[in-house]
Amino acid sequence: MADAFVSGTPGAQSGDDGDGHHGHANQKATLKLVVGAIGIVFGDIGTSPLYAFRETFAGHHHLDMDPDHIMGVxxxxxWSMMLVVTLKYVSIIMRADNxxxxxxxxLLALINASTKTQRWSxxxxxxxxxxxxxxxxxxxxxPAVSVLSAVEGLAVYxxxxxxxxxxxxIIILLGLFWIQGLGTSKVASLFGPIMLLYFVAIATLGxxxxxxxxxILYAFNPYWAFMFFVTDPLPAFLxxxxxVLAVTGAxxxxxxxxxxxxxPIRVSWLAFVLPALMLNYMGQGALLFREGAAALQSPFYNLAPQWAQLPLVGLATMAAIIASQAVISGAFSVTQQAIQLGFMPRLRIEHTSASTAGQIYIPLINWGLMVMVILLVLVFQTSSNLTAAYGIAVTGAMFIDNLLLTVVLYRLWHWKWYYAMPLLSVFFLVDGAxxxxxxxxxxxGGWFPLLVGMIIFTLLTTWARGRKLMQDRLRESAMPIPVFVASAANSAVRVPGTAVFMTSAADGVPHALLHNLKHNKVLHERVILLTVKIKDVPVVEDDGRCRLEDLGRGFFRLVLHYGFMQxxxxxxxxKNVSGCGQSFKMMDTSFFLARQTLLPSSKPGMAVWREKIFAWMLRNAESAMEFFRLPTNRVVELGSQVEI
Incomplete structure (x- = not known):
């Protein structure tokens, strides 16, 4: 929505009314988006100066601090910011929007919808x-490295x-995770101005x-980066x-x-954030030229005179909190997308804003993150130790983005190979290094994100695979709908009201309907076989939400379509469905849900240990009643047993 609005801004600025008011309004709206982007989007990369430059000399691979090395770094x-952030993300990948x-x-949903070959998919x-x-x-x-590096300024002061x-x-982090459930809309309104002040401060010090x-300004010349590798190839590589910590958050x-x-993201990056970051990094380099190892404890804080260091600690801590808030909110959004796309079981999702759909809170993710972040702080103790674990997750994700970009350029945008290959070669060379x-x-410490990544990857793929196997088993034993309608409509007693049977399969009779008829021996006057489908687009508009099919004799097949961000x-x-008799009244409607119990099986589906993990995830998933917002007093659950 924001993107569509901004893309129309130039035309609007020309003014249809001749007085320019419309253009000024759009300029103000765009400026508001730019400030908001500075507050939310750039928190992570904005706090990198706290530790990135220091770690190149004082990190796990010590680098001699001489003028050539300072200029080279x-x-x-x-040039990393120019190639990775400006060229790759801002100029190219951001064009691949869904x-x-x-x-x-x-991006995965976009590619998957456009790539029909199973070999690729x-x-x-x-x-x-x-x-x-x-x-x-x-x-x-x-959150651990950002907050720790900010608070470490106290020891510099x-x-x-x-x-x-x-x-x-630890107190700051506990408070940060505690406020998530309260909603961040009011706090978020302060993010932009705080980050603006932070970037102005670090640019001024630089x-x-x-x-x-x-x-130090000669460092803009790529000659220094090139000579760094020529004269000291191994230290330069290490x-x-x-x-790469300078581009985390890209x-x-x-x-x-x-x-x-x-x-707005492009404007704020090119016109404000990039210059502020480079001025600060160059200022830190200039400081090391003058003071050498004496300033290496924290070149960031030593840029400021002592009287300004304590206020700078406060400002940097607020920036670190904002960076952490952005990544926590991102975890909520990614989890919601993963649930909708079928890679995670249903989890309880709470909306913290009545007006903004994207502001959500997932308690399980929040408290799980909090426990892991606190453990990281206690185990690693310092931001310098944590930075060893930091880079792998970022560079791994960036390298995978290159692979996805390759598919986008060739399969979606149909670039000629002689245009795409040179560009991709540069990206693979840089990100591979x-x-x-x-x-x-x-x-x-780099083992930590790899371990977390493998565990979560195993959980996501196990759920997706187990869910598919379970649906296949249920489909194998499902009765064709025309056969059921013809036989059941005449033999069963019909009672007043509407029965909605939730089913994940778009064909076949739901097991809950078979169980209800077998045990209760009645059918409602109106029977709705309801399937909710998540499409490979972020949002499905209301006019494309419902697809209704009349199966005859009071039976209807209803499919509701939602986007993966909804x-x-x-x-x-x-309430908006028509064409199947009178309108729906919740007090006359019963919702029937099936709850499956997995049984151990020798069928060649998944390894036994993965079956046990899937069964555990299935037991702990949020009920369909809460996930689909069904009225609690109108739901009936019927169990069944499935072998996968």
């Missing part, structure tokens, strides 16, 4: 699912505050430092593991595109 950071929505799952789905799994690892590490860093970070050592530009539109450099940090509301949809 700054040059690498600048009806305005972005992110790995949105299965591999693409696995890639998209693994990128999603890595995102959860990233969403655990980002006064070493006596050192023992208070861990308790302060400019003050650059003025004292203007020679340094990439820390340099994927958020794409994932959050649906909230703000591509134009980043990923390889980060893999050297696996023993130092939450199904069956009673609300039924």
């Amino acid at each position: 700054i040059s690498l950071m600048f 009806k305005g929505e972005g992110g790995s799952l949105a 299965s591999g693409i789905i696995l890639l998209g699912v693994f990128a999603t799994a890595l995102f959860y690892g990233d969403s655990m590490i980002t 006064n070493p006596a505050f050192g023992p208070a860093i861990l308790p302060a970070a 400019v003050i430092s650059i003025i004292q050592t203007p020679g 340094a990439l593991g820390a340099v 994927e958020a530009l794409y994932a959050d595109m649906g909230h703000f539109g591509r134009n 980043y990923l390889a450099a980060n893999l050297t940090k696996v023993p130092d 939450e199904p509301d069956v009673p609300a949809a039924l």
Whole structure:
């Protein structure tokens, strides 16, 4: 919606009324979106100066701090931002939107809908699912490293505050996760101005430092990055593991595109965020030129005079909280998409805003993230230790984005190979080097996001596979609908009212209907066989929501279509259904649900251990009653046993 609005702005600015009022209104709206994007989208990449430059010299692969290396690192950071963020994400990948929505799952749904060959589809789905799994690892590490690195400024201001860093970070994180259930709409309105102030502050500190050592500006020349690799190839390669921290959060530009539109994100990045970040990084480099190892404890905080360091700690901590908030909200959104696309069991989803559909809260994800984040802080202790774990999730997701982009360029956009190959070669070379450099940090903490990614990948694929097997087994034993209607309509007693039988299959008689007829020996006057389908688009408009088929003798097949960003509301949809007799009244309508129990089986479906995991996920899934918003006093559940 935001993207469509912004794309129409130039025409609107010309003014249809001749007085320019309409254009000014759209300019104000666009400016509001730009400020909002700065507050939400750039929190992660905006807090990278807290630790990224420091880690290249003081991290797990120490780098000698001499002028050539300082210039080489700054040059690498600048050209990484230009190639990875500006060219790859802002200029190219953001064009691959699914009806305005972005992110790995949105891109996966777009590709899957356009790619009919099974040889392509299965591999693409696995890639998209693994990128999603890595995102959860990233969403655990980002709050821990951002808040810790911000609070560590207390020790820079006064070493006596050192023992208070861990308790302060934990208290802040506990508070952050606690407020999620309250809704963030009011707090989010402050995000933009706070991040604006933060970026202005870090840019100002960078400019003050650059003025004292203007020679650092030569680092814009790619010569310094090139010579870094020529003169010290191994140290330069290892340094990439820390340099990539400067572009963490780049994927958020794409994932959050649906909230703000591509134009506001592009404008805010090119005109404001990128210059502010580079000014700060160059300021840190200039500081190391002047003060050397004395400033290496935290080049970010040492840019400020001592009287300004404590306010800077407060401002950086708020920026870290905003960065964490963005990634937590992202985890909620990704989880909702995964549920709708069939990769996760139903979970309880709460809406925290009556006006904004995207503001949701998922308690299980929130508290699970909180436990993992607190454990990370307690185990790793410092932001420097955490950065070893940070890069792998980010570089892994970026590399997978390259593979998905390859499919987009060739299969969706039909680029000629001589246009696509040079571009893709650059992206694979850059992201492959980043990923390889980060893999050297696996023993130092890089194992964590890989472990989390593999566990979540296993859960997602197990659920998707088990769900398909279960549907196949139920379909095998299902009775054809015409046969059932012809036989049951004459033999069963009909009672007043409407019965809605929920079924995941679009054909065959639902097991709940068979069980109801077998045990109760009655049928309602009107019987609705209802299937909810999630399409490969973010939003399905109301006029395309319902598809109704009259099966005769009071039986109807109703299919409700929703997008993967929407939450199904069956009673609300039924109010708009016509063509099957009188309108639906909830007090005259009963909803029949089937609850399956899995039995151990020797059938060649899944390994036994995966069957047990699937059974556990099935038992703990939210009931269909709550997920589809069915009235609690109108639901009947009938159990059945299934072997997969």
